[in-house]
Amino acid sequence: MASRKGIVALLAVALVVATAGTALAAKEIRIGVSAPITGDIAALGQSTKNAALMAEEEINAKGGLKVGKEKIKVKFVIEDDENKPESTATVFQKLINQDQVLAIIGSQSSKCSNAGAPIAEAAGVPQISPWSTNPNVTKGKQFVFRACFIDPFQGKVVAMFAKNRLKAKTAAVLYDVASDYNKGIAEVFKEEFARAGGKVVAFETYTTGDKDFSAQLTKIKTANPDVLFLPNYFNEVPLQVQQAHKLGLKAKVIGSDSWDSPDLLKLGAEYLEGTYFSNHYSPDVKNPISDKFVAAYEKKFGMKPDAAGALTYDAAYIVFQAIEKAGKLDRKAIRDALAQTKGFKGVTGTITFAGSPDPVKSAVMIKITGGKFVYDSTVNP
Amino acid sequence: MYTVIIQQALNALQLGAIYALIALGYSMVYGIIRLINFAHGDIFMVGAYIGLGVALFLKPPFLVLVLVTMGLTALLGVTIERVAYRRLRHAQRMSAVITALGVGIFLENFVRAAISANPQAYPVLIAPRTLSLSGVSTTNVQLMVIGVSIALMLVLRYIIRQTMLGKAMRAVSDNKEVVPLMGINLNLIVSATFALGSALAAAGGIFYGQAYPMIDPYMGIVIGWKAFISAVMGGIGQVDGAMLGGFILGTVEVIGATFRSTLRDGIAFAILILVLLIKPTGLLGRPVTKKV
Numbered sequence: 001m002a003s004r005k006g007i008v009a010l011l012a013v014a015l016v017v018a019t020a021g022t023a024l025a026a027k028e029i030r031i032g033v034s035a036p037i038t039g040d041i042a043a044l045g046q047s048t049k050n051a052a053l054m055a056e057e058e059i060n061a062k063g064g065l066k067v068g069k070e071k072i073k074v075k076f077v078i079e080d081d082e083n084k085p086e087s088t089a090t091v092f093q094k095l096i097n098q099d100q101v102l103a104i105i106g107s108q109s110s111k112c113s114n115a116g117a118p119i120a121e122a123a124g125v126p127q128i129s130p131w132s133t134n135p136n137v138t139k140g141k142q143f144v145f146r147a148c149f150i151d152p153f154q155g156k157v158v159a160m161f162a163k164n165r166l167k168a169k170t171a172a173v174l175y176d177v178a179s180d181y182n183k184g185i186a187e188v189f190k191e192e193f194a195r196a197g198g199k200v201v202a203f204e205t206y207t208t209g210d211k212d213f214s215a216q217l218t219k220i221k222t223a224n225p226d227v228l229f230l231p232n233y234f235n236e237v238p239l240q241v242q243q244a245h246k247l248g249l250k251a252k253v254i255g256s257d258s259w260d261s262p263d264l265l266k267l268g269a270e271y272l273e274g275t276y277f278s279n280h281y282s283p284d285v286k287n288p289i290s291d292k293f294v295a296a297y298e299k300k301f302g303m304k305p306d307a308a309g310a311l312t313y314d315a316a317y318i319v320f321q322a323i324e325k326a327g328k329l330d331r332k333a334i335r336d337a338l339a340q341t342k343g344f345k346g347v348t349g350t351i352t353f354a355g356s357p358d359p360v361k362s363a364v365m366i367k368i369t370g371g372k373f374v375y376d377s378t379v380n381p
Numbered sequence: 382m383y384t385v386i387i388q389q390a391l392n393a394l395q396l397g398a399i400y401a402l403i404a405l406g407y408s409m410v411y412g413i414i415r416l417i418n419f420a421h422g423d424i425f426m427v428g429a430y431i432g433l434g435v436a437l438f439l440k441p442p443f444l445v446l447v448l449v450t451m452g453l454t455a456l457l458g459v460t461i462e463r464v465a466y467r468r469l470r471h472a473q474r475m476s477a478v479i480t481a482l483g484v485g486i487f488l489e490n491f492v493r494a495a496i497s498a499n500p501q502a503y504p505v506l507i508a509p510r511t512l513s514l515s516g517v518s519t520t521n522v523q524l525m526v527i528g529v530s531i532a533l534m535l536v537l538r539y540i541i542r543q544t545m546l547g548k549a550m551r552a553v554s555d556n557k558e559v560v561p562l563m564g565i566n567l568n569l570i571v572s573a574t575f576a577l578g579s580a581l582a583a584a585g586g587i588f589y590g591q592a593y594p595m596i597d598p599y600m601g602i603v604i605g606w607k608a609f610i611s612a613v614m615g616g617i618g619q620v621d622g623a624m625l626g627g628f629i630l631g632t633v634e635v636i637g638a639t640f641r642s643t644l645r646d647g648i649a650f651a652i653l654i655l656v657l658l659i660k661p662t663g664l665l666g667r668p669v670t671k672k673v
Contacts, residue, residue, distance in 0.1 A: 038498035039499075042499040205642045206638075206645075207646070209603060211589075212592075215392050215635040215642070216638050218389055218392060235500055235595070239593055245511070246518060246519075248511060267502050
């Protein structure tokens with residue numbers, strides 16, 4: 001009995017020490033990051049983590065953020081949401097309740113941000129999603145922002161590109177009906193392509209995790225479209241283009257920002273040659289901020305950053321700026337400062353939140369040439 | 382129109398062949414020891430990974446690769462039975478089923494921890510070539526998957542119908558209590574069943590990797606369910622039923638996707654329910670007669 005009491009006492013002491021530990025460590029600014037570090041789009045989670053750690057290191061090398069009169073170091077709490085909505089909800093709860101973060105950067109895919117945003121909103125924690133382009137993520141919310149453009153714009157960019165540049169009269173779409181992003185942009189594309197005078201001759205779906213698309217692609221082949229739009233994540237697109245190729249589909253293939261990862265080319269570069277996709281930025285476009293970021297990232301991690309990484313880096317600096325402007329470590333004050341962000345010059349363009357949590361930014365079209373992503377053109381809103 | 386039907390039939394055959402290869406393992410194990418081996422989908426997954434490992438480190442010719450992988454995965458299946466299921470053979474049936482679920486989760490997490498949770502690109506073992514004939518496109522890979530799967534199933538059928546081992550297996554399936562009294566080593570027969578089932582799943586894993594060249598630790602879950610459903614639809618315990626069920630499910634999925642892709646799984650499973658309503662023991666299942 002005595003020993004059991006002893007253990008209880010020991011545990012109590014440990015608990016007190018642990019709590020005191022967090023209290024002492026409170027002299028740091030904790031910012032949560034929710035990223036798909038494992039799971040189907042893990043390559044993107046890795047670049048998110050890389051970019052966040054880079055921003056953290058840079059700001060701490062300068063002594064941290066200037067809040068009021070003192071300089072405080074920044075600590076990113078990076079959690080893995082596995083690219084699953086249910087895990088994202090858990091990650092948001094943990095970041096908010098256990099880590100007491102001041103703001104959250106994340107998540108990346110729209111289905112995950114849609115799961116996290118209501119939690120951040122209810123708790124009054126400012127959230128910036130770097131890469132979620134689905135309009136619903138920020139809709140009707142006070143605390144939720146994003147660093148990227150939204151799909152009503154992106155879908156139109158791709159539809160116009162297909163119509164005007166590729167001279168397509170007919171188009172087919174194959175998309176994941178179980179994922180918010182894919183479904184949203186597919187519908188925008190359909191509407192915009194039809195509005196521009198084109199005809200969508202096949203509009204086919206599948207469900208996350210499917211590996212066999214042959215039945216849908218055979219149906220698309222029968223419809224004989226000029227272009228095939230695949231607004232799906234980079235881990236599934238290679239299988240789709242490969243199967244389309246095997247079935248003898250002749251349509252030109254186009255994609256959207258969800259293609260942007262070095263992993264896309266690892267799996268099916270030969271079948272992707274000559275295809276186009278829309279994106280947030282291209283490392284090929286020269287501007288001082290972007291060049292500096294790309295060079296530093298390449299030096300540190302040995303590869304070019306993808307758009308999700310670049311947007312995460314921008315989101316981090318927007319949060320830094322807002323915290324300094326708020327002048328105190330208070331979630332509401334940071335939210336108000338964020339909402340006044342105007343003309344922030346980042347790697348991926350200029351970001352303004354005044355008036356809307358969805359920045360108006362230009363898109364770029366990327367062409368896959370020689371097994372590489374090559375800048376093609378810029379489309380302004 | 383005909384070209385589309387032939388094209389879709391080829392698609393259905395490829396999908397069905399892989400379901401059938403896995404369904405056989407479910408059906409055989411159930412036939413012998415009345416266990417629904419829920420780890421079987423994960424054995425398929427491990428088989429695909431073993432094939433990947435063999436391909437990367439030994440780089441053997443394709444057929445050797447398939448045989449080596451089948452052998453190694455058979456060993457895994459036998460080990461799982463020996464370690465996890467044998468002692469539970471006379472326990473409540475539920476205990477063994479729960480253990481099988483546990484083994485499956487263990488395999489998933491073991492591969493996740495040992496290799497990576499990220500999808501792995503599967504090496505191209507046979508250079509794909511597209512063959513076109515009056516509008517129908519197929520590849521040598523697709524034809525190989527279909528052809529070798531059917532060949533393997535015929536070999537299995539031969540083993541079960543024509544060899545002493547097969548005779549013993551059928552006898553055990555018929556009566557587990559009396560057959561050991563006739564001098565048949567029950568444990569040996571059960572091990573052989575697990576070996577055969579796992580080997581076929583491994584072949585399924587490699588073919589899957591060739592047809593859909595991306596594998597991950599969780600790929601066995603959904604495919605496992607679908608194979609299990611194929612086995613039930615065909616009549617669980619029946620080898621021919623498992624093959625038939627696999628090809629039917631593949632066909633029904635393709636038809637569903639052609640009709641309306643959003644409803645694919647809905648249509649496929651509605652048909653399954655219909656089949657079971659009309660024939661509760663599956664298409665080739667024997668009616669259950671209870672002795673009093």
